[in-house]
Amino acid sequence: MKVLFVLTSHDKLGDTGKKTGFWVEEFAGPYYTLKDKGVEITLATPKGGKAPIDPSSDTEDASTESTERFHNDKEAQERINTTHKLSDVNASDYDAVFYPGGHGPLWDLANDATSIKLIETFNEQEKPVAFVCHAPAALKNVKGTDGEPLVKGKKVTGFTNSEEKAVELVDVVPFLVEDMLKENGGIYSKGDDWSEYALQDGRLITGQNPASSKKVAEMLYDLVK
Template sequence: MKKIALLAMAIALFSSCNNSTKEHKTAKKVSTNIKNNIQMKKVLFVLTSHEDLGNTGHKTGFWIEEFAAPYYLLKDHGIAITVASPKGGQPPIDPKSNEADFQTPATVRFNKDKETQEILSKTLKLVDINHNDYDAVFYPGGHGPLWDLAEDNNSITLIEDFYKNNKPVAAVCHAPAIFKHTKNQEGAPLVSGKKVTGFTNGEEEAVQLTNIVPFLVEDMLKDNGGIYSKKEDWASYAVEDGLLITGQNPASSELVAEILLKRLK
């Protein structure tokens, strides 16, 4: 009888341990699934392919800080990032953004990061991008977008597709130039009645390019009905209105990414 009791206790203990193990495995699986769901979020970065600064003979392109800071912030939080540009391949880097005065922890990290440099050298062509593959789109600035992305039909269609499918569209500094021709589903400018910001007229004047750029970002956003706001020149400032997230200048790039990250989670 004693042996039977001991056997029953052993069976009960084994069953308890087995159930505990199963529960642990189930909890671990749920935790892993939650983590994977966060990591599965995908953001498309779109960079300019334009390198000529008007007729000045100088070069432009995208501003490294405005790519690197958002890129690393999102990547470090488990977001998968794909990079595209109108022409594909290596997008032009604004040479001024490589100067010592404009270095930040993000640009220093980028300059040592061969893996990301390799990714950047092989951007996908914008014409081959489908919004269905991504959860949001981010446009870094630099003066280049004023010439190509503002007028690029593939970019315009892509932005409108993201927006009408309830996906965030983020842009910083000169990149809000992408809203020059974009429309909402009613046919009005996409920024009409929306709170937005972007590179200020004062900041453009400070870099002495007011008469070189094809248009001023601040003026264009206002002309398209955007509710434009700004802080003092070169201050960090970002605005979120529905699906639109915009930043004023290079100092605002990480702030825009932080807002986007909150939306994705």
Template sequence: MKILMVLTSHDQLGDTGKKTGFWLEEFAAPYYVFKDGGADVTLASPKGGQPPLDPSSDTDDAQTDDTKRFKSDEAAQHDLANTAVLSAVSADGFDAIFYPGGHGPLWDLAEDDDSKALIEAFADSDRPFGAVCHAPAIFKHTKNADGKPLVSGKKVTGFTNTEEEGVGLTDVVPFLVEDMLKENGGDYRKGDDWDSFVVVDGKLVTGQNPASSAEAARKLLDLL
């Protein structure tokens, strides 16, 4: 099994002057679900190299067993520091694609043509594709073969409006994930704020928040 994980390269939190990037738990938990499940994992990002880490995900209270494991795993750290440039990555040869969240994807991956082409290639070939927390932002412009939004009519989830309100960034982000998924015709579902909640519709897997990252990865692996 070969799984492609795509991370953000964006590190600016709007006009706040603060840093953002990918959320450590949302990378580490799926990475180890895939690795422990026997998958060969390739990491990519729009700019390649080391993706920016959201500093809020690196605080003591945000650590989990998976993030602690990552911090003592030199091979995984090397892999993360050397992500492939997304434009050079082909969908060929991969069995599934997965996007960790963090606020970064709202700015770059949501608008990235290379990412859009990859997702559409996986969807068109009926291969599993998934995203967690803010990463369902990647479905902002993706289309089906018939030209309709890729999530139209599909059960989906992602970071809720109330969770965004809870972290005080409703007026900072370029768009709200929940609103965008609904506007694109998605059958948006959600669980309680901050609890694990994952939705599977065909080969599409989406998770609501950081707590959903491991379960979303397991559901994606189940499809393989």
């Protein structure tokens, strides 16, 4: 089984002067969940090269078993530093695609033409597409085969407005994931803030927050195997 991971290249948190990027747990949890099952994983970003880590996700507070494993895994770190360029990637080479979150995708993947086309191609090829936390931002401009938003009429979740409020970034982010999914016609639902919550509707899998990342990977694996 071959799964493509698409991470953000964006590292600026709006006009705050602070850094952002991808959330370590949302990469590491799914990465090891799938890798330990023998899945072949390829990493790609819009710009290629080093995928930026969100410093907020690299703290003692945000630490998990998976993030600890990542910090001791030179091979995985090297892969994060040398991702493929998204435009060089071909959907036909993979069985599924997974997007880890972090705030970065709100700025780049939401509007990246290559990423949009890639998700649409995976969907046309009837392959699973999975997103966690802020990564559903990448679905903002993605259309289904009927020309309507891909999420329209589908059960979806993603980082909640109340979670965004809790991290005090409502006024910093370009849009709120929950609002965007609803505006695009998604049937949005959520669990309690910071609790594990993931949904599958057909080949579309979405998870609410970092706590949901492994669950999303497990659902993705079950869908492909």
